Amino acid sequence: MKKKHLPSKREIVPASSESAPKQRAQFSDEFKREAVARLREPGQNATELALELGIRRNQLYKWATKLDEQAPGEAFRSPGRPPAAEESEVVRLRRELASAQEELAILKKLDAYLTRLKK
Numbered sequence: 681m682k683k684k685h686l687p688s689k690r691e692i693v694p695a696s697s698e699s700a701p702k703q704r705a706q707f708s709d710e711f712k713r714e715a716v717a718r719l720r721e722p723g724q725n726a727t728e729l730a731l732e733l734g735i736r737r738n739q740l741y742k743w744a745t746k747l748d749e750q751a752p753g754e755a756f757r758s759p760g761r762p763p764a765a766e767e768s769e770v771v772r773l774r775r776e777l778a779s780a781q782e783e784l785a786i787l788k789k790l791d792a793y794l795t796r797l798k799k
Contacts, residue, residue: 705735709756716744 707715715733719726719740730737747756 707735712743712756713747715740716747719744 715729715735718724718729726737726740730740733740743756750756
């Protein structure tokens with residue numbers, strides 16, 4: 681009895697530019713501050729504003745909270761790794777050390793594997 685050939689995912693859904701992973705959107709400080717200012721206007725609906733701006737509603741609330749927590753005039757920084765110019769040398773060297781240690785561990789495992797194959 682012959683097995684049925686099931687189509688692969690590629691055969692079912694043709695590849696298109698729409699299926700490519702989307703790049704993460706980046707918004708300027710000015711855009712974020714303006715969006716939060718509009719959110720705080722009396723009678724402003726957060727859902728409608730989010731749809732108008734093309735962002736998620738919870739993102740507006742996150743920006744508002746972040747703006748409340750920081751000092752006035754401070755740059756609106758997102759969480760994550762700071763720019764390379766602001767990164768301290770110690771942090772950079774620790775990251776490089778961790779990478780080197782990981783490479784060393786992989787090479788040791790490879791050496792042990794190859795040694796075992798020779799025997």
